[in-house]
Amino acid sequence: MEKNSTKYKILNTAAACFSKNGFHKTSVDEIAALANIAKGSVYYNFNSKENLLFNVIKWGIEILNDDVNKVYQEDLSEEETFYKVLKAYTKMSMNYPELSALVFNSISDTISDESAAKINYLYNGLIDSTVNLLKYGSDSGFVKDMNFHLVAVGMFGLINNMCSYYRKHLKNENPKIVYETIFQTFYSGIVNDKGSIK
Numbered sequence: 226m227e228k229n230s231t232k233y234k235i236l237n238t239a240a241a242c243f244s245k246n247g248f249h250k251t252s253v254d255e256i257a258a259l260a261n262i263a264k265g266s267v268y269y270n271f272n273s274k275e276n277l278l279f280n281v282i283k284w285g286i287e288i289l290n291d292d293v294n295k296v297y298q299e300d301l302s303e304e305e306t307f308y309k310v311l312k313a314y315t316k317m318s319m320n321y322p323e324l325s326a327l328v329f330n331s332i333s334d335t336i337s338d339e340s341a342a343k344i345n346y347l348y349n350g351l352i353d354s355t356v357n358l359l360k361y362g363s364d365s366g367f368v369k370d371m372n373f374h375l376v377a378v379g380m381f382g383l384i385n386n387m388c389s390y391y392r393k394h395l396k397n398e399n400p401k402i403v404y405e406t407i408f409q410t411f412y413s414g415i416v417n418d419k420g421s422i423k
Contacts, residue, residue, distance in 0.1 A: 232270050234260040237324075240281045244323035248278055248336060275340040278327075279347075285328035286347050289317045293354070303367040307416075308408055310358060314380070315407050318388035319400060325388070329381035352377045359415070368415050376415060383410065 227233060238260040242251040253274055257264040271277040292313035296306060318325040328351070336344070355377035362368030384407055391403045 235267055236281050236284050239277050240324040244326045275336050279343050282327055285324040286351055303362050303365055311408050312404050314384050315404050318384050329385045
Protein backbone atom coordinates (compact mmCIF):
# COMPACT_ATOMS: atom_id res chain seq x y z
CA MET A 226 0.00 0.00 0.00
CA GLU A 227 1.38 3.38 -1.00
CA LYS A 228 2.11 5.76 1.86
CA ASN A 229 0.44 8.70 0.15
CA SER A 230 -2.78 6.80 -0.59
CA THR A 231 -5.97 7.79 1.21
CA LYS A 232 -6.38 4.27 2.60
CA TYR A 233 -2.87 4.34 4.08
CA LYS A 234 -3.50 7.73 5.68
CA ILE A 235 -6.74 6.49 7.23
CA LEU A 236 -5.24 3.23 8.55
CA ASN A 237 -2.11 4.89 9.90
CA THR A 238 -4.03 7.69 11.60
CA ALA A 239 -6.64 5.29 12.98
CA ALA A 240 -3.90 3.06 14.43
CA ALA A 241 -2.41 6.04 16.27
CA CYS A 242 -5.81 7.20 17.55
CA PHE A 243 -7.04 3.77 18.63
CA SER A 244 -3.73 3.05 20.34
CA LYS A 245 -3.62 6.38 22.18
CA ASN A 246 -7.29 6.94 23.03
CA GLY A 247 -8.89 3.50 22.81
CA PHE A 248 -11.63 2.43 20.44
CA HIS A 249 -14.59 4.13 22.12
CA LYS A 250 -12.88 7.48 22.72
CA THR A 251 -11.76 7.74 19.10
CA SER A 252 -14.19 9.29 16.65
CA VAL A 253 -14.27 9.04 12.87
CA ASP A 254 -14.32 12.86 12.82
CA GLU A 255 -10.99 12.90 14.70
CA ILE A 256 -9.42 10.33 12.37
CA ALA A 257 -10.55 12.28 9.30
CA ALA A 258 -9.28 15.59 10.69
CA LEU A 259 -5.87 14.20 11.66
CA ALA A 260 -5.53 12.41 8.30
CA ASN A 261 -6.50 15.66 6.58
CA ILE A 262 -9.27 14.01 4.57
CA ALA A 263 -13.04 14.30 4.41
CA LYS A 264 -15.08 12.18 6.82
CA GLY A 265 -16.88 10.71 3.80
CA SER A 266 -13.56 9.30 2.57
CA VAL A 267 -13.26 7.27 5.73
CA TYR A 268 -16.72 5.79 5.24
CA TYR A 269 -16.07 5.28 1.53
CA ASN A 270 -13.13 3.00 2.41
CA PHE A 271 -14.51 1.48 5.64
CA ASN A 272 -18.23 1.13 6.34
CA SER A 273 -17.97 1.56 10.12
CA LYS A 274 -15.53 2.39 12.90
CA GLU A 275 -15.44 -1.29 13.89
CA ASN A 276 -14.68 -2.26 10.30
CA LEU A 277 -11.88 0.30 10.35
CA LEU A 278 -10.43 -1.22 13.54
CA PHE A 279 -10.59 -4.68 11.98
CA ASN A 280 -8.77 -3.43 8.89
CA VAL A 281 -6.11 -1.64 10.96
CA ILE A 282 -5.32 -4.90 12.78
CA LYS A 283 -5.48 -6.89 9.53
CA TRP A 284 -3.06 -4.43 7.91
CA GLY A 285 -0.63 -4.76 10.82
CA ILE A 286 -0.72 -8.55 10.69
CA GLU A 287 -0.17 -8.45 6.91
CA ILE A 288 2.94 -6.28 7.39
CA LEU A 289 4.22 -8.69 10.02
CA ASN A 290 3.39 -11.80 8.01
CA ASP A 291 5.20 -10.40 4.96
CA ASP A 292 8.42 -10.08 6.98
CA VAL A 293 8.01 -13.47 8.67
CA ASN A 294 7.26 -15.24 5.37
CA LYS A 295 10.49 -13.85 3.93
CA VAL A 296 12.34 -15.53 6.81
CA TYR A 297 10.64 -18.87 6.13
CA GLN A 298 11.75 -18.74 2.50
CA GLU A 299 15.41 -18.64 3.53
CA ASP A 300 17.45 -21.79 4.13
CA LEU A 301 18.24 -21.24 7.82
CA SER A 302 18.94 -23.28 10.92
CA GLU A 303 16.27 -23.41 13.64
CA GLU A 304 18.26 -20.90 15.67
CA GLU A 305 18.64 -18.48 12.78
CA THR A 306 14.95 -18.81 11.91
CA PHE A 307 13.93 -18.18 15.52
CA TYR A 308 16.23 -15.14 15.73
CA LYS A 309 14.97 -13.63 12.46
CA VAL A 310 11.30 -14.19 13.32
CA LEU A 311 11.81 -12.52 16.70
CA LYS A 312 13.61 -9.72 14.87
CA ALA A 313 10.62 -9.34 12.49
CA TYR A 314 8.23 -9.09 15.46
CA THR A 315 10.53 -6.58 17.13
CA LYS A 316 10.96 -4.57 13.91
CA MET A 317 7.18 -4.32 13.67
CA SER A 318 7.02 -2.91 17.20
CA MET A 319 9.92 -0.52 16.60
CA ASN A 320 8.75 0.79 13.21
CA TYR A 321 4.98 0.81 13.84
CA PRO A 322 4.56 1.36 17.59
CA GLU A 323 0.87 2.28 17.58
CA LEU A 324 0.00 -0.41 15.08
CA SER A 325 1.92 -3.10 16.93
CA ALA A 326 0.22 -2.14 20.19
CA LEU A 327 -3.08 -3.03 18.51
CA VAL A 328 -1.76 -6.15 16.76
CA PHE A 329 0.02 -7.63 19.77
CA ASN A 330 -2.84 -7.04 22.21
CA SER A 331 -6.30 -8.51 21.93
CA ILE A 332 -8.71 -5.58 22.32
CA SER A 333 -11.77 -7.39 21.06
CA ASP A 334 -13.61 -7.16 24.38
CA THR A 335 -14.43 -3.51 23.66
CA ILE A 336 -16.50 -4.03 20.50
CA SER A 337 -19.48 -6.00 19.19
CA ASP A 338 -19.42 -9.79 19.21
CA GLU A 339 -19.33 -9.98 15.41
CA SER A 340 -16.35 -7.65 15.06
CA ALA A 341 -14.66 -9.25 18.07
CA ALA A 342 -14.93 -12.66 16.40
CA LYS A 343 -13.25 -11.31 13.24
CA ILE A 344 -10.44 -9.67 15.20
CA ASN A 345 -9.94 -12.75 17.37
CA TYR A 346 -9.68 -14.82 14.20
CA LEU A 347 -6.82 -12.60 12.99
CA TYR A 348 -5.14 -12.52 16.40
CA ASN A 349 -5.44 -16.29 16.85
CA GLY A 350 -3.94 -16.81 13.39
CA LEU A 351 -0.91 -14.79 14.49
CA ILE A 352 -0.66 -16.79 17.71
CA ASP A 353 -1.04 -20.08 15.82
CA SER A 354 1.72 -19.25 13.35
CA THR A 355 4.05 -18.52 16.26
CA VAL A 356 2.97 -21.71 18.03
CA ASN A 357 3.75 -23.68 14.85
CA LEU A 358 7.25 -22.20 14.73
CA LEU A 359 7.82 -23.18 18.36
CA LYS A 360 6.42 -26.69 17.78
CA TYR A 361 8.74 -27.09 14.81
CA GLY A 362 11.64 -26.09 17.05
CA SER A 363 10.47 -28.53 19.70
CA ASP A 364 10.09 -31.40 17.22
CA SER A 365 13.68 -30.84 16.10
CA GLY A 366 14.92 -30.76 19.72
CA PHE A 367 15.87 -27.07 19.61
CA VAL A 368 13.03 -25.67 21.75
CA LYS A 369 11.93 -26.99 25.14
CA ASP A 370 8.50 -28.60 25.31
CA MET A 371 6.10 -26.17 27.01
CA ASN A 372 2.75 -24.42 26.54
CA PHE A 373 3.51 -22.66 23.28
CA HIS A 374 0.30 -20.62 23.27
CA LEU A 375 1.36 -18.98 26.54
CA VAL A 376 4.87 -18.47 25.18
CA ALA A 377 3.52 -16.78 22.03
CA VAL A 378 1.22 -14.43 23.95
CA GLY A 379 4.02 -13.61 26.40
CA MET A 380 6.41 -13.02 23.53
CA PHE A 381 4.15 -10.40 21.96
CA GLY A 382 3.60 -8.61 25.26
CA LEU A 383 7.27 -8.58 26.16
CA ILE A 384 8.36 -7.38 22.73
CA ASN A 385 5.80 -4.59 22.73
CA ASN A 386 6.72 -3.47 26.26
CA MET A 387 10.48 -3.62 25.70
CA CYS A 388 10.19 -1.58 22.49
CA SER A 389 7.97 0.96 24.23
CA TYR A 390 10.50 1.31 27.05
CA TYR A 391 13.31 1.72 24.52
CA ARG A 392 11.46 4.51 22.69
CA LYS A 393 10.75 6.37 25.95
CA HIS A 394 13.98 5.87 27.86
CA LEU A 395 16.77 4.53 25.65
CA LYS A 396 16.18 6.14 22.25
CA ASN A 397 19.78 7.39 22.10
CA GLU A 398 21.04 3.80 22.36
CA ASN A 399 21.63 1.63 19.29
CA PRO A 400 18.35 -0.22 18.52
CA LYS A 401 20.39 -3.42 18.24
CA ILE A 402 20.24 -3.56 22.04
CA VAL A 403 16.50 -4.21 21.80
CA TYR A 404 16.84 -7.07 19.30
CA GLU A 405 19.63 -8.70 21.28
CA THR A 406 17.87 -8.35 24.65
CA ILE A 407 14.62 -9.79 23.33
CA PHE A 408 16.42 -12.68 21.66
CA GLN A 409 18.52 -13.45 24.75
CA THR A 410 15.44 -13.30 26.99
CA PHE A 411 13.53 -15.87 24.96
CA TYR A 412 16.57 -17.84 23.94
CA SER A 413 17.57 -18.54 27.54
CA GLY A 414 14.01 -19.41 28.52
CA ILE A 415 12.77 -21.69 25.77
CA VAL A 416 15.79 -23.09 23.94
CA ASN A 417 17.44 -26.36 24.95
CA ASP A 418 21.10 -26.21 25.97
CA LYS A 419 22.66 -25.97 22.53
CA GLY A 420 23.48 -23.33 19.96
CA SER A 421 24.61 -19.76 20.44
CA ILE A 422 23.31 -16.32 19.63
CA LYS A 423 24.04 -15.11 16.11
